Amino acid sequence: MIAALTAELGPQGVLTGAEAAEKAFTPWGPLGTPLAILRPADTAQVAACLRLAAAHGMPVSAWGGKTGLVEGTYADGILALSMERMSDVEAVDRNGSTMIVQAGCVLQTACEAAEAAGMLLPLDLGARGSATIGGVISTNAGGNRVLRYGMMRDMVLGLEAVLADGTVVSAMKPLIKNNTGYDLKQLFIGSEGTLGVVTRAVLRLRPHPASQCTALLAVNDFASLPLLLRRAEAQLGGTLSAFEVMWPAFYELVTTAPAAGRPILPHGSNFYVLIEAMGSDEVADSERFERVLGGAMEDGLVSDAVVAKSRAEVGRMWGLRDDVAQLVRNFPIFTFDISLRIADMEAYLAEVRGRLLARWPNATLVVFGHLGDGNLHLVAGVGDSGAKHEVEEIVYGGLGTRNGSVSAEHGIGLQKRAWLSQSRSPAELAVMRAMKKALDPAGILNRGKVLEVN
Ligand code: ZN
Numbered sequence: 242m243i244a245a246l247t248a249e250l251g252p253q254g255v256l257t258g259a260e261a262a263e264k265a266f267t268p269w270g271p272l273g274t275p276l277a278i279l280r281p282a283d284t285a286q287v288a289a290c291l292r293l294a295a296a297h298g299m300p301v302s303a304w305g306g307k308t309g310l311v312e313g314t315y316a317d318g319i320l321a322l323s324m325e326r327m328s329d330v331e332a333v334d335r336n337g338s339t340m341i342v343q344a345g346c347v348l349q350t351a352c353e354a355a356e357a358a359g360m361l362l363p364l365d366l367g368a369r370g371s372a373t374i375g376g377v378i379s380t381n382a383g384g385n386r387v388l389r390y391g392m393m394r395d396m397v398l399g400l401e402a403v404l405a406d407g408t409v410v411s412a413m414k415p416l417i418k419n420n421t422g423y424d425l426k427q428l429f430i431g432s433e434g435t436l437g438v439v440t441r442a443v444l445r446l447r448p449h450p451a452s453q454c455t456a457l458l459a460v461n462d463f464a465s466l467p468l469l470l471r472r473a474e475a476q477l478g479g480t481l482s483a484f485e486v487m488w489p490a491f492y493e494l495v496t497t498a499p500a501a502g503r504p505i506l507p508h509g510s511n512f513y514v515l516i517e518a519m520g521s522d523e524v525a526d527s528e529r530f531e532r533v534l535g536g537a538m539e540d541g542l543v544s545d546a547v548v549a550k551s552r553a554e555v556g557r558m559w560g561l562r563d564d565v566a567q568l569v570r571n572f573p574i575f576t577f578d579i580s581l582r583i584a585d586m587e588a589y590l591a592e593v594r595g596r597l598l599a600r601w602p603n604a605t606l607v608v609f610g611h612l613g614d615g616n617l618h619l620v621a622g623v624g625d626s627g628a629k630h631e632v633e634e635i636v637y638g639g640l641g642t643r644n645g646s647v648s649a650e651h652g653i654g655l656q657k658r659a660w661l662s663q664s665r666s667p668a669e670l671a672v673m674r675a676m677k678k679a680l681d682p683a684g685i686l687n688r689g690k691v692l693e694v695n
Contacts (some may be wrong), residue, residue, distance in 0.1 A: 352369065456534060
């Protein structure tokens with residue numbers, strides 16, 4: 242099989258042994274030792290890889306930036322299909338407000354190409370420098386501006402994918418409206434490479450905003466957070482682009498040594514909100530932004546505020562929110578990305594915190610996230626790396642009754658597979674299994690990820 246793959250892809254296209262081992266590393270989670278890393282140069286070669294793998298009954302895991310957090314790219318003893326050589330931005334259409342990008346293109350490169358044409362590809366997340374377009378499509382990535390622009394799903398107009406048997410499905414229409422039967426591209430968005438390998442995509446672009454207003458706010462009670470969020474949505478004329486909340490333990494971690502960040506607002510508040518609006522008129526937008534925040538302070542929703550006055554200050558504010566590397570200071574840690582209604586968050590967090598502390602009196606629980614999207618990141622440290630399942634039971638336990646989700650944006654991969662039924666009904670799981678069996682009956686694509694079929 243390796244000889245046949247090498248004949249198809251050329252010697253550059255197949256890495257084995259030490260070369261493969263060197264590439265099979267990421268600090269974000271185990272990748273295993275792949276039998277070989279395949280590096281196709283175009284869609285036809287991806288199809289050839291999958292045809293050959295299928296002929297040998299050999300599973301394949303597609304690799305993008307390898308910065309996923311749920312072991313969705315674990316490839317021990319199987320073939321890894323790296324999209325790194327398919328990294329071109331093929332076209333940017335300014336008037337059509339679209340771009341065509343290959344799956345291996347790094348997100349930041351795609352964003353910069355859009356920006357060079359005066360447009361915005363609005364997906365924004367911490368891994369922007371390593372995540373690839375194929376990866377963010379396959380995982381339906383979210384990030385910091387979902388509130389305004391939606392998740393990756395909302396930016397994909399069309400795509401091309403290769404099925405487990407090597408069939409190329411091209412659905413590359415650059416259309417916003419296309420009600421011609423089943424929307425096949427959605428099969429490949431967020432399905433974590435289990436139904437097909439995304440090779441190219443037509444992405445929807447937005448006007449590049451001319452203004453960016455950013456502020457850090459201190460808020461003292463949870464009840465004020467949704468009031469502040471809805472007020473900002475209503476009064477900022479549709480320009481609200483981020484509403485990120487940091488609980489005190491997170492804010493203290495990212496503003497104390499060895500973190501590079503320092504407090505922009507003093508410690509001691511119950512919540513810190515990073516709020517941002519992106520609009521089209523620098524002067525008018527910033528006046529309105531300050532007026533809305535001023536009103537919120539007068540009405541007691543906000544107790545303290547700093548509005549960024551320069552790009553450097555904007556960078557410092559986002560730098561605090563993005564400095565998730567500090568979380569490892571509570572090592573060993575377990576990280577979660579849950580979803581639930583804002584109205585349920587306060588009681589849910591009190592319950593989780595209470596149960597953690599009752600079991601481990603020195604437990605830490607660091608909370609932050611995209612409150613506007615109902616998505617919180619929880620990072621629990623209990624001093625015991627073997628307590629994963631027990632901590633998961635506590636964190637996921639309160640979600641089912643609250644109609645929440647065990648994954649808002651990171652996906653299921655291998656790590657959350659056992660908890661999928663916490664968020665999905667038996668009927669939903671049966672439909673998922675039927676889809677997997679229909680498109681990949683031999684289980685070639687990312688076998689065992691998301692759900693076990695057999
Ligand atoms: Zn996030």
